[in-house]
Amino acid sequence: MTGAAALEPGNESLTLIEKLVGFDTTSHKPNLELIEFVRDYLSDLSVDSVLVEDETRNKANLFATAGPEGEAGILLSGHTDVVTVKGQDWHSDPFRVTRREDRLHGRGTADMKSFIAVILALLPEFLKRGLKTPLHLALSYDEEIGCVGVRRLLDHHISGLEVKPMACIVGEPTEMKVVTSHKGKRSWRCHARGHECHSALAPSGVNAVEVAAELVTHLRRTSRRFQDEGPFDPAFDPPHTTVHTGTIAGGTVLNIVPRDCTFDYEIRHLPGEDAGAIQAELEAFAGDCLLPTMHAVDQEAGFRFEETSDFPGLNTPTDAAVTEIAKTLSGANATSKASFGTEAGLFSRAGIPAVVCGPGSIQQAHRPNEFITLEQVSLCEAFMRRLADRICQP
Numbered sequence: 001m002t003g004a005a006a007l008e009p010g011n012e013s014l015t016l017i018e019k020l021v022g023f024d025t026t027s028h029k030p031n032l033e034l035i036e037f038v039r040d041y042l043s044d045l046s047v048d049s050v051l052v053e054d055e056t057r058n059k060a061n062l063f064a065t066a067g068p069e070g071e072a073g074i075l076l077s078g079h080t081d082v083v084t085v086k087g088q089d090w091h092s093d094p095f096r097v098t099r100r101e102d103r104l105h106g107r108g109t110a111d112m113k114s115f116i117a118v119i120l121a122l123l124p125e126f127l128k129r130g131l132k133t134p135l136h137l138a139l140s141y142d143e144e145i146g147c148v149g150v151r152r153l154l155d156h157h158i159s160g161l162e163v164k165p166m167a168c169i170v171g172e173p174t175e176m177k178v179v180t181s182h183k184g185k186r187s188w189r190c191h192a193r194g195h196e197c198h199s200a201l202a203p204s205g206v207n208a209v210e211v212a213a214e215l216v217t218h219l220r221r222t223s224r225r226f227q228d229e230g231p232f233d234p235a236f237d238p239p240h241t242t243v244h245t246g247t248i249a250g251g252t253v254l255n256i257v258p259r260d261c262t263f264d265y266e267i268r269h270l271p272g273e274d275a276g277a278i279q280a281e282l283e284a285f286a287g288d289c290l291l292p293t294m295h296a297v298d299q300e301a302g303f304r305f306e307e308t309s310d311f312p313g314l315n316t317p318t319d320a321a322v323t324e325i326a327k328t329l330s331g332a333n334a335t336s337k338a339s340f341g342t343e344a345g346l347f348s349r350a351g352i353p354a355v356v357c358g359p360g361s362i363q364q365a366h367r368p369n370e371f372i373t374l375e376q377v378s379l380c381e382a383f384m385r386r387l388a389d390r391i392c393q394p
Contacts, residue, residue: 073134
């Protein structure tokens with residue numbers, strides 16, 4: 001490692017990281033204050049923005065283009081929301097950047113406001129040098145709860161562009177390594193309905209908690225099957241599709257056989273794997289093995305499945321143009337794969353080739369005392385300056 005002075009990011013990057021982290025954009029809250037700050041910042045640089053709001057108008061995506069119009073360009077994309085800090089043991093105010101040695105602590109420092117801050121900090125350099133290729137910026141809301149906002153941005157604005165970006169770089173934390181492939185995710189909520197009765201007469205009822213537990217057990221068996229039998233891709237960690245039950249709730253009091261139980265589960269699948277087939281297998285198990293006994297007591301007993309989120313995996317070829325661009329900008333010769341999901345799969349599905357490359361470590365995301373190192377911020381600045389060398393006037 002070089003000396004500390006060589007790793008010190010620019011003051012503007014540090015200032016903007018502090019500013020963006022200071023906006024509490026936890027997913028269940030509005031993000032308009034941050035979006036309006038970015039819009040005004042860009043306006044001061046004579047860069048216009050388009051806001052694509054949600055139905056409540058409490059949240060918005062932002063899309064902006066610097067440089068020549070009517071040409072394909074490079075799209076830099078990031079989400080503005082962060083996960084909750086509730087119940088976490090923070091040693092400092094999570095919405096105020098705290099520097100400890102070479103680390104900047106705060107919610108969103110790694111995931112992923114530092115990437116956005118560096119773009120904004122270096123944009124004046126791009127403009128001063130003169131862009132010969134457009135530079136696009138896309139900021140979304142509610143990525144953390146299922147890549148919600150970017151879908152609206154794609155449907156209501158980007159899909160209507162006369163010329164779409166030729167490449168997209170999503171700045172999720174990858175330690176500035178180029179990620180060309182990541183898993184997809186689909187999640188569901190299952191509502192199990194049973195038949196209430198006094199617990200002393202339990203055989204005459206249908207215990208919703210118990211039948212839900214049988215489905216959860218089936219999901220666990222499915223998870224173990226993937227773990228033991230694959231298919232495997234050793235570039236992922238873990239190297240197989242995973243199935244996970246995250247929450248479960250049901251019943252009222254102990255001496256009543258519960259009528260209702262609800263649980264949430266997810267499937268994080270390798271690119272190319274069909275999560276729908278896994279769900280169909282679960283529903284077939286419910287219908288064939290559980291429903292006949294339940295209906296023998298009450299025809300109204302049963303299950304209802306509600307899909308709660310769905311985002312595709314990413315599988316960009318290692319020799320794609322966007323991959324070569326990102327490798328050149330990062331200084332890397334290799335690419336990697338990630339088990340976490342991003343918005344890159346949605347950009348790719350919309351016809352915009354995408355990779356993931358951003359500062360910070362995913363190991364710090366969603367954790368108390370989240371941090372990014374100064375070195376990672378500096379590496380991101382170097383990445384952006386190489387991009388300027390590529391798309392600005394000589």
